[in-house]
Amino acid sequence: MAIEKHDTPMLDQLEEGPWPSFISGFKRLRDQHPNERINAVANDLLGQLEHSYETRKGYWKGGTVSVYGYGGGIIPRFSEVGDAFPASKEFHTLRVQPPAGNHYSTKMLRQLADDWEKYGSGLVTFHGQTGNIMFIGADTKSTQHFFDVINDYGWDLGGAGPCVRTAMSCVGAARCEMSCTNEQKAHRLLVNNFTDDVHRPALPYKFKFKVSGCPNDCQNAVERADMAIIGTWRDDMKVDQAEVKNYVQSKGRQYLIDNVVTRCPTNALSLKDDDTLEVNNKDCVRCMHCLNVMPKALHPGDDKGVTILIGGKRTLKIGDLMGTVVVPFKKLESEEDWESLVEMAEEIIDFWAENALEHERCGEMIERIGLVNFLEGIGIEPEPNMVNSPRQSSYVRMDEWDDAAEAWFERQAEAAK
Amino acid sequence: MAKQEMREPIETGCPDPFQYMHPVMRKNFGLWKYHEHPRPGVLRHVAYSGDEIWTVKVGTQRILDVYTLRKLCDIGDEYADGYVHFTLRSNIEYMVSDGSRVEPLIKAVEDAGFIVGGTQNSVTMISHTQGWLHCDIPGTDASGVVKSMMDELIDEFKEANMPNRVHITTSCCQINCGGQGDIAINVQHTKPPKINHDLVANVCERPSVVARCPVAAIRPALVNGKPSLEVDEKKCICCGACYPPCPPMQINDAEHSKLAIWVGGNHSNARGKPTFQKLVAAGIPNNPPRWPEATAIVKRILQAYKEGARDWERINEWIERIGWPRFFEQVELPFTKYHIDNWRGARASLNASAHIRF
Numbered sequence: 001m002a003i004e005k006h007d008t009p010m011l012d013q014l015e016e017g018p019w020p021s022f023i024s025g026f027k028r029l030r031d032q033h034p035n036e037r038i039n040a041v042a043n044d045l046l047g048q049l050e051h052s053y054e055t056r057k058g059y060w061k062g063g064t065v066s067v068y069g070y071g072g073g074i075i076p077r078f079s080e081v082g083d084a085f086p087a088s089k090e091f092h093t094l095r096v097q098p099p100a101g102n103h104y105s106t107k108m109l110r111q112l113a114d115d116w117e118k119y120g121s122g123l124v125t126f127h128g129q130t131g132n133i134m135f136i137g138a139d140t141k142s143t144q145h146f147f148d149v150i151n152d153y154g155w156d157l158g159g160a161g162p163c164v165r166t167a168m169s170c171v172g173a174a175r176c177e178m179s180c181t182n183e184q185k186a187h188r189l190l191v192n193n194f195t196d197d198v199h200r201p202a203l204p205y206k207f208k209f210k211v212s213g214c215p216n217d218c219q220n221a222v223e224r225a226d227m228a229i230i231g232t233w234r235d236d237m238k239v240d241q242a243e244v245k246n247y248v249q250s251k252g253r254q255y256l257i258d259n260v261v262t263r264c265p266t267n268a269l270s271l272k273d274d275d276t277l278e279v280n281n282k283d284c285v286r287c288m289h290c291l292n293v294m295p296k297a298l299h300p301g302d303d304k305g306v307t308i309l310i311g312g313k314r315t316l317k318i319g320d321l322m323g324t325v326v327v328p329f330k331k332l333e334s335e336e337d338w339e340s341l342v343e344m345a346e347e348i349i350d351f352w353a354e355n356a357l358e359h360e361r362c363g364e365m366i367e368r369i370g371l372v373n374f375l376e377g378i379g380i381e382p383e384p385n386m387v388n389s390p391r392q393s394s395y396v397r398m399d400e401w402d403d404a405a406e407a408w409f410e411r412q413a414e415a416a417k
Numbered sequence: 418m419a420k421q422e423m424r425e426p427i428e429t430g431c432p433d434p435f436q437y438m439h440p441v442m443r444k445n446f447g448l449w450k451y452h453e454h455p456r457p458g459v460l461r462h463v464a465y466s467g468d469e470i471w472t473v474k475v476g477t478q479r480i481l482d483v484y485t486l487r488k489l490c491d492i493g494d495e496y497a498d499g500y501v502h503f504t505l506r507s508n509i510e511y512m513v514s515d516g517s518r519v520e521p522l523i524k525a526v527e528d529a530g531f532i533v534g535g536t537q538n539s540v541t542m543i544s545h546t547q548g549w550l551h552c553d554i555p556g557t558d559a560s561g562v563v564k565s566m567m568d569e570l571i572d573e574f575k576e577a578n579m580p581n582r583v584h585i586t587t588s589c590c591q592i593n594c595g596g597q598g599d600i601a602i603n604v605q606h607t608k609p610p611k612i613n614h615d616l617v618a619n620v621c622e623r624p625s626v627v628a629r630c631p632v633a634a635i636r637p638a639l640v641n642g643k644p645s646l647e648v649d650e651k652k653c654i655c656c657g658a659c660y661p662p663c664p665p666m667q668i669n670d671a672e673h674s675k676l677a678i679w680v681g682g683n684h685s686n687a688r689g690k691p692t693f694q695k696l697v698a699a700g701i702p703n704n705p706p707r708w709p710e711a712t713a714i715v716k717r718i719l720q721a722y723k724e725g726a727r728d729w730e731r732i733n734e735w736i737e738r739i740g741w742p743r744f745f746e747q748v749e750l751p752f753t754k755y756h757i758d759n760w761r762g763a764r765a766s767l768n769a770s771a772h773i774r775f
Contacts, residue, residue, distance in 0.1 A: 018532075022564060045550075104503070123482055126507060128547075151429075152427070177462070192429075265689060288686060292687055315593045
């Protein structure tokens, strides 16, 4: 059956130029795919998108679609102009959780592609901004069929709506010498502890875990995650002085001074007259800059762990928030360490679920109630790594100062044991 | 279908990545020693065991049709070892354990029309949202904007000759799901929502719409005898937060939904603490299919950064050093009253000193 192709003069202009064109891909599905359903879907999708380009408006509306047993994981899309573009009038996205760290075999990608074209549009993205594989374009009936098939061989839906969302982690220990923790283990332990909260949205709003193996934070965890896990170390960084000398020889002393020593945010580095590098590890804040510039010469220390920040999020509703430090350092070595990480996440989500307003992210709740109330709620004691500076306003009641001061000294004594 | 016939889901959650990981990466997990950047688009990681993994980073159209996905798999099977990794910004990476296989792999990738690059101090792939293709509230498209800009920035993707890496993001509404970027191109609405009062009562849960407004500009009202909502247009900041929970409050406007450009968002802790992006340009037409006005400003900013920044300075650090007056001068953008923040915490962005740039 020949289809009547929609004219797409504006989209056609996106086939020009050297960067690969998504429009050319849509047209391949319209013109070359053996399945007539896919030809028709791609044609109407192109038609509706061209209509958006002409009128500068979007024409998708949400709704309620999920698979049996779940309440979320599908982004429902119904066309407002479905009469003109009937083949793509239901065009839902299945959000599918990727393997931690986004590794795939081509064999598995082919299997997913083969099944996706049986039920869906044939369009897929690795990955959306939350971190899901986005299988874009299935009608209501097919979402269930496609999910049933891929769920049988190990794929599960991610989060959508007010729920624990799909988590993200960097490539980390799989390929990066900066890695200070087992990113994929943290990722999977955390998010897979909350599968019920992923699949059945019942929280105040979204909650995201992101794991970066070092403070370069390639996953943008601090600025995007409600709970950011950032690998770090607390002993001395490792310096290979022979490699430092090699670096000086190849790049020159001045380059090293201008680009490493003077760029250290806490002036913790000094290049000695014999071209060795001295590091004041007490002043070092683990920013990663010198390790990034000299990855052969400088390495994280051995006493590794993570820093945990809570409350990062984007603009809606009170403005962008960075996560802030709640746990400056936590070892993740023994099984008890890992269990206590999961327990902390449970504690945080429980407290937030109980105390947040509707549609209030964890960081917004903390902004509203203050960090101290949040810390007391989750049972974590204050410490100076949590702040840029102590308070500057004297307008505060301090009746219980003596008790708080005594508790500080008791904790210090306990830690020193 | 009757309930008992429905298949129960298997709640496996996030899959174990080791089954899909390149064997050399699996073997040397947590045991990597250092990396090098032998040429743009290629990374060489060396493990303590002496094993090497060479990575070739590849830019694609991101929204992949199954033909493109299979073509990428064919390359992986023939020239790599049948394993791939996707980066945060949707680049695909092929890994080989032997440096001699890199050049044939690059040739195969480029012959197939994909772009090798995006490593280290390059302009890497623009982080990408859904836009008109799939979002329910978009003010613009995403894929088309990204395609148009990458056509113009392709050399910067391929060559890695910026002072440091440049992350560009786009967002199709002011919720900003594209996130923070060294340069961000985001929709900025300039008119309050247009309300279809006939639909509000049936479609919207009015109290939650009222609660959603960041400036308390929405209140319940009877309009033409029907329960609806009204907006205090003097208070309204045109953010569009009411539109997702209440589609009859249409915020998108073909003429008045504009683009704005923000700079200096930086997620890394390297040198300074992470930073948020700052407004530099607005009122840019939302001009499909190629958005030339927005691209022109992005290119101006990139050019000034490339010429003016020192090695390793990200855009925020470069501006911090040269100062905002010189930034606006160099990129030939106007500084207006709209650049001065008045949101909560705004005082911290004011200059409370006698430090003045001349």
